Structure formats: C-alpha cells, structure tokens
Amino acid sequence: MAPVITVERLTIGWGDFVLMHDVSFEVDRGDVFVILGGSGCGKSTLLRHLIGLEQPLGGTIEIAGVGAPRLGDGAPPYGVMFQSGALFGSMTLSENVALPLRSWSGLDAEAIDAVVRDKLRLVGLDGFENHLPAEISGGMKKRAGIARALALDPKLLFLDEPSAGLDPISAVELDELVLSLNRNLGVTTVLVTHELESIFKIASRCIMLDKEVRGIVAAGDPRTLRDTSTDPGVRAFFNRTPRGDA
Amino acid sequence: MDTHADTYSLERRTGEDDATTIVVGGVVGLREAVRFVSELRAQVAGSPGRVVFDLAGLEEIDTAALALLLHEGRRLSPPAELRGARGRVADVLTLYREAPRGSLRECPTGKPVFVQVGEVVEGLWERWLRTLSYVGECTAAVGATLRRPQSVPWRDVVRIMERAGADGLPIVVLISFLIGLIMAFQSAVQLQQFGADVFVADLVGLVVTRELGPLMTAIVVAGRSGAAFSAELGTMTVSEEVDALHTIGLNPFRFLVVPRVLALVLVLPLMTLIADLTGVLGGLLTGVGILDLTPRAYLIETRLALEPWDVFSGVFKSLFFAMAIALIACERGLSTKGGADGVGRATTSAVVTTLFTLVALDAVFTVIFHLYGI
Ligand SMILES: Nc1ncnc2c1ncn2[C@@H]1O[C@H](COP(=O)(O)OP(=O)(O)OP(=O)(O)O)[C@@H](O)[C@H]1O
Ligand SMILES: [Mg+2]
Numbered sequence: 001m002a003p004v005i006t007v008e009r010l011t012i013g014w015g016d017f018v019l020m021h022d023v024s025f026e027v028d029r030g031d032v033f034v035i036l037g038g039s040g041c042g043k044s045t046l047l048r049h050l051i052g053l054e055q056p057l058g059g060t061i062e063i064a065g066v067g068a069p070r071l072g073d074g075a076p077p078y079g080v081m082f083q084s085g086a087l088f089g090s091m092t093l094s095e096n097v098a099l100p101l102r103s104w105s106g107l108d109a110e111a112i113d114a115v116v117r118d119k120l121r122l123v124g125l126d127g128f129e130n131h132l133p134a135e136i137s138g139g140m141k142k143r144a145g146i147a148r149a150l151a152l153d154p155k156l157l158f159l160d161e162p163s164a165g166l167d168p169i170s171a172v173e174l175d176e177l178v179l180s181l182n183r184n185l186g187v188t189t190v191l192v193t194h195e196l197e198s199i200f201k202i203a204s205r206c207i208m209l210d211k212e213v214r215g216i217v218a219a220g221d222p223r224t225l226r227d228t229s230t231d232p233g234v235r236a237f238f239n240r241t242p243r244g245d246a
Numbered sequence: 247m248d249t250h251a252d253t254y255s256l257e258r259r260t261g262e263d264d265a266t267t268i269v270v271g272g273v274v275g276l277r278e279a280v281r282f283v284s285e286l287r288a289q290v291a292g293s294p295g296r297v298v299f300d301l302a303g304l305e306e307i308d309t310a311a312l313a314l315l316l317h318e319g320r321r322l323s324p325p326a327e328l329r330g331a332r333g334r335v336a337d338v339l340t341l342y343r344e345a346p347r348g349s350l351r352e353c354p355t356g357k358p359v360f361v362q363v364g365e366v367v368e369g370l371w372e373r374w375l376r377t378l379s380y381v382g383e384c385t386a387a388v389g390a391t392l393r394r395p396q397s398v399p400w401r402d403v404v405r406i407m408e409r410a411g412a413d414g415l416p417i418v419v420l421i422s423f424l425i426g427l428i429m430a431f432q433s434a435v436q437l438q439q440f441g442a443d444v445f446v447a448d449l450v451g452l453v454v455t456r457e458l459g460p461l462m463t464a465i466v467v468a469g470r471s472g473a474a475f476s477a478e479l480g481t482m483t484v485s486e487e488v489d490a491l492h493t494i495g496l497n498p499f500r501f502l503v504v505p506r507v508l509a510l511v512l513v514l515p516l517m518t519l520i521a522d523l524t525g526v527l528g529g530l531l532t533g534v535g536i537l538d539l540t541p542r543a544y545l546i547e548t549r550l551a552l553e554p555w556d557v558f559s560g561v562f563k564s565l566f567f568a569m570a571i572a573l574i575a576c577e578r579g580l581s582t583k584g585g586a587d588g589v590g591r592a593t594t595s596a597v598v599t600t601l602f603t604l605v606a607l608d609a610v611f612t613v614i615f616h617l618y619g620i
Binding site: 048051053073075079080086088099100103104148152 | 496
C-alpha cells in the first residue's frame with residue numbers, strides 16, 4: 001500500500017547533541033503504527049518532528065498529500081494529541097473540542113455543539129462538557145485531548161501515550177476506539193505506547209527506538225518481533241525483564 | 247570515640263601488603279550518613295596505596311549513605327575496593343552498581359573565560375535573530391489580519407481590553423492624580439519665590455499631557471498587563487498549549503499576539519487621556535489648596551497653556567507604547583523555556599525590557615518633536 005508517511009535518513013538533535021541518527025521508516029495507509037522505546041529515547045521528540053513542530057538536523061519527512069510536515073494557517077491535515085493532553089486551560093472541554101470546528105468546519109453553532117457532544121461521548125467524557133481542564137483528572141485530560149484531535153475527523157492521527165495513566169478499563173476502551181477508527185473510517189494512526197497488551201491488540205507495525213543505538217533497533221509486526229528478534233533490548237521489552245537477564 | 251550513640255563502627259587497619267583496610271560495622275542510616283562519611287574520609291586521608299573497605303560487619307546501610315561511601319571510594323586513586331558485603335547490604339550494593347552511573351558524576355567545572363564570553367555573544371546573536379523572525383511573523387500576522395478582520399478573535403480583544411483598561415483604571419487614576427499633586431507642590435514652592443504662582447498650572451498641564459501622563463500610564467499597564475501577558479503566554483508555551491494551537495491550524499500570532507496588541511492599542515490612548523485629566527486635577531487641588539488660586543483661574547490658565555497638539559502628542563506616543571508593551575510581553579512569553587521558573591524569568595525579563603523600551607521610546611519622541619519644533 002502507498003505510504004502515508006515516508007521518513008528518510010532523519011537526524012534529530014540540538015547543537016552537538018544527536019538524539020537520533022539516520023532513521024528511516026514508512027507508515028502505510030491504514031496502519032496502526034506504534035513507536036516503542038525506553039523513557040527518554042526520543043519518542044515524543046520524533047512525533048514532534050513528524051507533525052512539523054520541530055525541524056530535523058538532516059533527512060526528510062514526507063506526508064502524502066502534504067509534503068514536508070508544516071504547521072501554518074489553515075485546516076490541519078492531521079489530528080494530534082500530546083503526551084500531556086495540552087488542553088487550553090482557559091477553555092472548557094467543549095470549547096476545547098469546538099475550537100478547531102469553529103475555525104475550520106464552517107458548521108453553525110448548533111451543529112458544532114452536536115459534534116462536540118458526540119466526540120466527547122466517544123472518549124467517555126459525556127457530562128463533563130462544561131468542566132475546565134483544571135477540574136478533571138490526568139487521564140481525562142488525555143481523553144479530552146483525543147476528542148479534540150478527532151474534532152475534524154482527520155485521516156491521520158498522532159497520539160502520544162494515549163493510555164498511560166488510564167485505568168485498565170478506559171485503556172481497553174481507548175484501544176477499541178483506535179481500532180474502530182482504523183477499521184471503519186480508515187484512519188491511519190501513529191502512536192506511542194508502553195502497554196504490551198495494547199501493542200499486540202492494535203499495532204499493525206511497530207518500531208523500537210533505542211537511546212544507545214540512536215535509532216531504530218527493530219521494526220515490524222509486534223508478534224514476529226517478540227518471537228524472532230535476537231536483540232536483547234527488544235527481547236527484554238517484550239518479556240518484561242530487566243535488560244541484563246534477557 | 248565521640249559522644250554520639252554510634253550505630254556504626256569504623257576501624258582502620260594496615261595490612262602487611264601496605265593496603266589500608268577500613269572495617270565498617272553496624273548500621274548506617276541517613277541520619278548518620280554525613281558524620282559517617284566525614285569520619286571515613288578522615289580515616290582514609292593520608293593512606294598511601296590501596297584502600298579496602300571491608301563491609302563484612304555492616305548489617306544495614308541506607309542508599310544515600312551507600313552512595314556517599316561509593317563516591318568516597320571512587321575519589322581515591324586507585325579507587326577503593328569493596329569487600330565482604332553480606333545480606334541486605336550486598337543487595338543494595340548490586341542495585342547501585344547496576345543502575346546507570348551519571349547521577350554521581352562530578353559537577354562540571356567552570357568554563358574558561360573566553361568560552362563564557364563566546365557563549366554570551368552567541369546567545370545575544372541568537373536572541374537577536376529570534377527577535378527579527380518574531381517581528382517578521384508579527385508583521386505577516388498583522389497583514390493577514392488586516393485583510394481578513396473577521397479572523398480576529400474579537401471576543402478575546404474585548405476581554406483583554408476590559409482587564410487591561412477597566413480593571414487597571416483605578417490605579418492609573420490614583421497615580422496620575424498624585425503625580426499632578428506632587429509636581430504642582432514642588433513647582434509651587436519654587437515659583438512662589440518669583441510671584442509666578444499661576445504658572446504652576448502651565449507647568450503641570452504641559453508636563454502631564456506631554457510626558458508623564460502617557461509614560462506613567464504605560465508603566466502601570468506594563469506592570470499589570472504586560473506581566474500578565476507574558477505569564478499567560480509563557481504558561482501556555484511550557485504546557486504545550488501553543489504547540490497544540492499550531493496543530494489545529496491556528497497561528498499563535500494571529501490568535502494570541504494580535505488580540506493583545508489590538509486591545510492595548512485601543513485602550514491605552516483612552517487611559518492616557520484620563521490620566522491627563524486626573525493629573526491636571528491633582529495640580530488643581532494643590533493650586534487651590536496652597537496657592538490661593540481659584541479653580542476657575544487654574545483651569546483657564548491650563549487651557550491657555552495647552553494646545554491641542556500637547557494632548558495629542560501624548561496620545562500619539564501612547565499608541566507606540568501600547569505596541570511595545572504587548573509585543574515585548576508576548577515575545578518573552580512565547581520564547582519561554584523550562585517550567586514554572588521559566589515563566590517567572592520570562593515575566594521579569596518582559597517587565598524590565600518593556601520599562602527600558604518605554605523610557606527610550608519616550609526620549610526618542612521628545613527629540614523628534616523638539617527637532618520638528620512641535
Ligand atoms: N529542546 C531540547 N533540547 C535538548 N534536548 C532535548 C530537547 N527536547 C528533548 N530533549 C531530549 O530528548 C530526549 C528525548 O525526549 P522525549 O520527550 O522525546 O522522550 P520520550 O521517548 O518521549 O520519553 P517518555 O517515554 O518518558 O515520554 C530526552 O533525553 C531529552 O532530554
Ligand atoms: Mg514522551
């Protein structure tokens with residue numbers, strides 16, 4: 001299938017410090033693409049580059065139909081949820097979700113209201129429309145962030161650790177949501193997660209980053225990786241053992 | 247030994263192979279850690295050659311104390327050898343040895359002075375480049391806004407005008423009133439000596455409308471609203487809200503900076519006019535109170551002294567003051583780095599830079615008006 005995102009020889013760093021070197025991979029249309037790796041290895045940073053918030057030291061990123069990721073004025077070509085949720089603190093949840101709709105959808109106030117309700121219900125936040133971000137929990141903020149990312153029905157979705165900090169039931173529901181968006185609406189999703197269960201359930205492909213290697217140590221379908229990879233880091237991750245014992 | 251009820255023991259032995267062995271025993275907790283380490287250091291000091299820490303008698307050690315012990319050992323050359331750890335001590339030791347180092351790295355020592363100077367210059371250069379690109383983006387945003395005025399979030403503009411203007415008015419009124427009063431009092435004392443009492447009205451009227459009214463209003467607004475802008479935008483920046491704005495296709499300049507600039511540009515001239523008025527009233531109170539002038543005479547004198555341009559020039563300047571306050575505050579806010587301390591630094595820097603810029607701008611205007619004889 002045609003790739004939606006093509007990353008070639010990407011190098012990320014600041015000044016003399018190189019976080020990632022010569023990283024290349026492709027995300028195909030219809031993938032649920034999971035980025036794995038230890039804390040601090042650069043998953044969120046890679047995501048920030050993929051959506052065009054930061055510029056790499058070298059290499060190229062190409063998004064089908066967009067070109068190099070560039071954020072500017074205009075309806076955004078994809079939905080993004082940050083690791084922290086990044087809700088607008090001075091707006092209620094429904095205003096947060098409504099903002100992209102008000103800016104770009106051309107719908108009238110009533111229609112926007114209906115859509116916002118719908119999106120919030122999708123992430124299990126009905127009844128919290130008029131709460132401010134400061135009045136809800138961390139997991140709820142993430143879910144509201146996802147609702148905002150889904151506001152304009154993007155065909156490409158970036159999620160940074162969507163299920164971290166959620167209770168197991170909400171986490172399972174979130175996996176269902178990602179899968180259903182993927183199967184029913186053809187949404188391609190790039191997401192960062194540490195949850196093994198969720199990886200096996202939703203990922204069609206994954207890459208694992210490593211701090212020492214400064215790049216990808218393994219790529220492919222998670223089951224194949226678990227069963228065949230010889231890399232100690234990958235084995236340690238999938239068997240949930242400390243690296244030394246793997 | 248000393249008077250403390252020691253939970254641990256330290257003993258130094260010199261073996262036949264000229265290695266020094268420090269025998270550690272008992273229990274070392276966080277409370278004892280500092281004393282323990284200084285005693286250990288004293289024991290080790292001056293031992294030539296190898297040092298061995300014999301931990302066989304150690305029953306329990308806290309992680310902090312162990313970290314200090316390991317650190318002491320590593321400082322020696324050759325590094326001290328650890329021997330005989332048992333039970334819980336051995337477990338903690340294994341945990342520590344396998345954990346990534348780094349946490350115990352030496353602090354970086356000071357850099358050579360040339361490197362420091364170079365870094366400062368580089369920092370200034372980068373800051374300058376950032377400012378240039380910021381000005382560029384602002385100009386682009388203003389251009390785009392002028393083409394599509396409906397794209398301005400007017401609700402925000404009104405909200406900010408209310409907070410900067412209406413809420414800030416009492417303090418502006420109070421300060422300008424007092425300034426008028428004080429100035430009239432000081433000049434009255436001088437002018438009375440020449441019997442030129444009535445010129446107090448001229449002096450207060452001119453200085454307040456041309457200089458102090460606009461400047462004091464701008465300073466108050468910089469302290470209130472400028473600081474608030476940079477704190478708001480700084481918090482939004484560090485909590486990724488600004489990034490989130492980008493990802494939903496809203497340009498932060500259009501969405502955050504333009505409304506703030508607009509609000510201040512609309513509200514500061516009005517506040518300046520009110521400050522002018524209350525400044526004159528402050529002068530009037532002094533004039534009537536200590537100079538035996540009638541209010542009518544004072545006002546007529548003020549009216550004769552002032553030309554429309556005097557008032558207008560002050561209001562004109564306040565437009566530029568408004569832009570300076572809002573632009574600097576927003577720039578500092580949007581370039582905030584780090585966390586809460588970053589927001590604090592951004593706010594301080596915004597207020598200081600703005601105050602300096604206001605005074606500098608005022609000086610420039612005074613010179614220009616003087617050169618053109620207006
Ligand atoms: N602007 C920056 N300048 C220098 N280093 C940075 C910058 N931003 C991030 N880093 C470094 O990049 C590394 C990766 O950070 P990142 O947030 O991407 O990690 P992560 O893989 O998402 O971790 P986690 O799983 O904990 O979220 C960190 O070590 C961080 O110190
Ligand atoms: Mg992260």
